Amino acid sequence: MNNHIPVEPLWRHVVGGVLRRERLAQERTLKDVAEAAAISMPYLSELERGRKEASSEVLAAVARALGLGLADLLARAQAELARPVRVRSATGRGAAAVDGSAVSEIAVRRVPPGPVARPSARQARLGLAA
Template sequence: MLLRDALGETLRDARTSQNRTLRDVSTAANVSLGYLSEVERGRKEASSELLASICDALDLQMSDVLDTVSRNLRTDSRIAAAKNRVIANSSKPGLGGGGDHRSVDTNLRIVLPYGAGRAEASVA
């Protein structure tokens, strides 16, 4: 995820949680409605001055917004890394792929529903 996507998502979430319209925030921030929309959709990079103005209009601390963006990027990065591990594991023998892999991935877990693989107990 790009920084501008994460920033736009965070700003949109803040605006919508306050039940405010793009028009309301764009007027308060003294930025065009179209440009604010582009920032929220991650299509435009917000300058530090523009970001400060939007944060003021939303009555938010810029540091809090950037902290939220940072956490979201970190979470997204971890999800992407986990997906990459799953894709890498799928090429191991017995998992649908080929190749000669000698290492064991300790993060790989196989979960079976309770009772799966167990013989039915007889009731006397």
Template structure:
């Protein structure tokens, strides 16, 4: 089963790390405890819509952008053969599309762990001569 909180956490972490920012910096800007933000990023806690909006604002992102990334990741995971159905044995699958990589580990017939990674956007550097 794909956990939405895990995919959201992966998207938030990728944004933060892409900006080379620490948990402390983002937690302070979003007015959320560092420990709670860490749990959200690891998919251990569900963020309320208000908290998610505050974290997105602290990251300089629109909520719709982050949720769009989450939606793209879920779509890619759903398209992987047999990811969302029970299986008899442990399996590990990886899919890539553009900047998104989704890894699914089937741990038991009804438990799968989805891990999504997204390449950070490349910054264009312009040098003046």
């Protein structure tokens, strides 16, 4: 029975990471991108670190400042979410990093939000739990 559940990242962390990686890949400074997006440098820093939730207008402005469309930014964030995620034990004990290397017993499965059906005791004993 798989007793690990995925730990979903917060949207602001995913988007912030995408923004920071793109800015660094372009070898641009916080000041340069913040000025181009017409936002403050501290606010851009907070966005990149996932400390602030940006409005769609701010996200579009920062994306434009980086030469991206809003759709490009969202596609990159979606690609991040589709990658394997950190997994924690259902009991809350221990954690494992799933990076594609040397992973043999951890299965990560995306499940839509909503109530989760728990296997019956019989299904769990027989290893029929999904």
